[in-house]
Amino acid sequence: MTQMRKKTRLEHDLIGDMPIPLSAYYGIHSLRAVENFPITGTTIARSPDLIIALAAIKEAAAQANFELGRLDGDRCAAIVAACHEIRAGALHDQFIVDPIQGGAGTSTNMNANEVIANRALELLGFERGTYAELHPNEHVNCGQSTNDVYPTALKLAALSAIKRLLSAMAILRSAFADKADEFADILKMGRTQLQDAVPMTLGQEFGTYALMLAEDEARLAEASLLIKEINLGGTAIGTGITSHPRYAALVRERLSNIVGEDLITAPNLIEATQDCGAFVQLSGVLKRIAVKLSKVCNDLRLLSSGPRSGFNEINLPPRQAGSSIMPGKVNPVIPEVVNQVAFEVIGNDITITMAAEAGQLQLNAFEPIIFHSLERSLSHLTAACLTLERNCVRGITANREPLRAQVERSIGIVTALNPYIGYQFATEVAVEAHSSGQGVYDIILSRGLMTREHLDTVLQPDLLARPLEILELQVPHGHPPA
Known part of the structure; x- marks a missing residue:
């Protein structure tokens, strides 16, 4: 027992007493949570954005309460100093x-309160656990x-993660x-429903991917604006009970200065305390990004398929051996991993939707799973964008000659002749080309639908992938001559 006393301190809560390691900065509330929730096998220590956000909130609260006369100068200084250390990584x-x-x-809020309190006690010259001098609830909290600290911390953490994702998306978009510039002069066949459609350039195809990302960057930036509205100062249910009348405005001002964000106090704190709409909105945007990234990766896998018996239009950089049995096989592993991240994000969105819907009355008890899901979506999408850019897109090359040959033998170029020979004749030409194996060019000439000069003018490959003023050509009316 003597040895136990040397290694532990005794703390008390409404459940009873519990020995806490003397070396620990956490306390009884944190340790009970460890016993009660052995769920993921990880801890919030793996979420530094959240820990830094909690420390910023506690620092802002201490400053506001000192200015309002609710916290003395020594305790305030010690709490602020402890928060500075935590925000720096300690x-x-x-x-x-x-x-x-x-x-x-x-449990997360109390973990923060206890760690900050015990570090502040040390700074004041007291032993950890001597809460009569500085208490986790009375002073740090x-x-x-x-109910106002935790959702505010989640939003601050999400803002940090959003910035990293926006940066990663910009890198991938670039x-x-x-590649769009590099491939601007490479003609290829566009496809609809996996069937030959009309010509386009490979540059246009890759330029579309860049634009899709740019659009989602804008949507993500919009969603982040909603995240800047906080309910700090609402306390338990949004009425502000136990806080000073000026506290909400003052703590928001101090917190904005600490984190460098223009935070907004929600106009109705009761509504803001129970509403998870901003998280649902953010998750929806992340799902949108995931869906579109996955579609792009589907395209990359399809365009590079083969190489001998597939599309074989582009080459993805080889990253690893593709098979344990088939020598020489290389798989599109980078697009595949991004696909899987997308599937996860879509699943996370369902989790967030259900958790937000399950809220009852003045509080949503399921914000922990909302943040856990959001954090994974944000971090994994960030990593996916960066690996797709670095390990795939930058190294893509085009198979120029096969692409050009596909256009020249494609039936799809008959669409460009619609304005000159009409849909009916164009259809007849397409059917004959398909059944006979002849080229569209030769069939048009043999049927006398257009002269060689006119045909060469209309079917210039470099002009097929963009709007062009219809040329005034003399074309036959009715059935072509025999």
């Missing part, structure tokens, strides 16, 4: 609770509730744009 290993937890995030 003590993250002391955040020990599972990210998925009951209690609407109370002064004027606060989990790679597609560069």
Whole structure:
């Protein structure tokens, strides 16, 4: 027992007493959560954005409460100093609770309160656990509730992750744009429903991918604006009970200065405390990004298929051996991994939707799983964009000659002749080309539908992939001459 006392300190809560390691900065609330929620096998220490956000909130709260006369100068200074250390990366290993937890995030909030309190006690010259001098609830959590601290922290953490994703998307967009320039002069067949349609350039195809990303960057930036609205100051259910009347405005101002964001206090804190709409909106945008990225990767896999018995239009850079049994086989592993990230993000969106819908009355108890899902979507999409850019898109090459040959022998170029010979004759030419194996060019000439000069003018390959003023040519009316 003597040895146990030397290695532990005894803490008390409403459930009873529990020994806490003397070396620990966390306390009894955190340790109970570890026992209660052994879910993921990980801890919130793996979410540095969240820990830094919690420390920023506690720092802002201490400053506001000091200015309002609710916290003395020594305690405020110690809390602020402890928060500075945590925001700089210290003590993250002391955040020990599972990210998925009951209690609407109370365990996470208390983990932060305890770590900050015990570090602040050290800075004041006291031993950890001497809460009579500085208490996790009375002082670190002064004027606060989990129900306004936790969702605010989730939003700050999401804002940091959104910035990284936007940066990664811009890098990937630039790679597609560069390929669009590189492939601007390469003619190919466009396809609809996997069937030959009309000519386009490979540059146009890759330029589309760049534009798709640009559009989603704009949507993600819009969604981040909603994330900047916080309910800090609402305390338990949004009424602001136990906080100073000026606290909400003051803590928002201090927090904005600390994190460098123009945060907004929600106009109705009761509504904001129970509403998870901003998270649902953000998740929807992430799903949109995932769906479109997956579609692009489907295209890359299809265009590079073969190489001898597939499309064989482009070459993806070889990254690893593709088979344990088939020598020489190389698979499109980078697009495949991005596809899988997309599937995960879509699944996360369903989780977030169900969790947001399951809220009851003045609080949603399921914000832990909402954030856990959002964080994975944001971080995995970021990694997916970067690996797609670095390990795939930058190294794509085009098979110019096969692409050109496909256009020249394609029936699809007959579409360009519609304005000159009409849909009926164009259809007859297409059917004959398909059944006979002859080229469209030769059939047009043999039927006397157009002269060689006119045909060469209309079917200039470099003009087929863009709008062109219809040439005034003399074309036959009715059936062509025998």
